[in-house]
Amino acid sequence: MITVTNLTVAYGDLVAVADVSLRVPPGYVLAVSGPSGAGKSSLLWAIAGAVSAKSGSVEVDGLEIVDRPRAAAHGVVLIPQGNGLARVLTARENLSMPLLAERKLPSDDQDRDEALESIDDIIAKALSDVGLEDSGDHLVEELSGGEQQRVAVARGLAQRGKVILADESTSELDSTNRERVLALLRDEADRGAAVIIATHDPSVAAGADGHALMDEGHLSWERRL
Numbered sequence: 001m002i003t004v005t006n007l008t009v010a011y012g013d014l015v016a017v018a019d020v021s022l023r024v025p026p027g028y029v030l031a032v033s034g035p036s037g038a039g040k041s042s043l044l045w046a047i048a049g050a051v052s053a054k055s056g057s058v059e060v061d062g063l064e065i066v067d068r069p070r071a072a073a074h075g076v077v078l079i080p081q082g083n084g085l086a087r088v089l090t091a092r093e094n095l096s097m098p099l100l101a102e103r104k105l106p107s108d109d110q111d112r113d114e115a116l117e118s119i120d121d122i123i124a125k126a127l128s129d130v131g132l133e134d135s136g137d138h139l140v141e142e143l144s145g146g147e148q149q150r151v152a153v154a155r156g157l158a159q160r161g162k163v164i165l166a167d168e169s170t171s172e173l174d175s176t177n178r179e180r181v182l183a184l185l186r187d188e189a190d191r192g193a194a195v196i197i198a199t200h201d202p203s204v205a206a207g208a209d210g211h212a213l214m215d216e217g218h219l220s221w222e223r224r225l
């Protein structure tokens with residue numbers, strides 16, 4: 001459960017998120033739309049622990065989110081706008097980094113090999129789910145914008161979070177891949193994650209369980225969860 005209570009995020013004097021409250025239970029997909037600069041990314045960053053609240057709070061399953069490392073360890077996955085991939089690493093390496101960071105590999109050689117094989121399996125499935133099973137060894141900078149976006153989605157899915165925050169994750173995709181990614185995000189909700197999608201696309205918002213609008217940091221409801 002994502003619980004945002006009277007959250008305000010500010011950059012100096014600029015208030016990006018103004019006294020926002022919302023709840024997203026496990027199993028639900030919330031779409032957040034609104035004009036450029038409305039505060040959608042800032043709301044997602046605050047839920048991910050990547051920016052601090054000026055006032056108010058964010059909780060995930062009762063744990064207050066105070067910084068990114070603890071949020072990530074608690075299963076809060078952010079698929080950032082602009083992908084956030086390391087361009088000089090391969091797609092597979094980009095997927096492996098958060099998985100390796102969150103696990104302590106066993107010291108025993110055989111146990112370690114098994115753990116690494118299981119990570120390889122998770123990565124192969126995530127890349128296959130986004131239709132990039134043959135692109136794992138490509139450098140990110142060799143991939144198209146839409147392929148990079150799908151790698152970023154695969155990286156998010158591979159982490160099997162309890163919260164998935166997808167920031168404009170379909171903006172560069174053709175309709176087939178947009179439907180594919182939306183179905184994958186729906187699968188995440190069906191497995192028990194709470195999902196928030198920031199989007200400019202009305203068709204993405206229409207497919208969500210609820211739809212919130214942001215404008216100048218304020219949130220209102222188009223369709224409640």
Ligand SMILES: Nc1ncnc2c1ncn2[C@@H]1O[C@H](COP(=O)(O)OP(=O)(O)OP(=O)(O)O)[C@@H](O)[C@H]1O
Nearest residue numbers: 011014016034035036037038039040041042043081
């Ligand atoms: N790191 C930052 N420092 C200062 N101002 C920022 C920072 N990040 C965002 N802003 C400002 O905060 C406001 C909200 O930005 P935000 O990126 O959250 O909006 P958005 O709704 O996601 O926009 P878009 O749809 O264009 O991605 C904007 O005025 C933006 O310029």
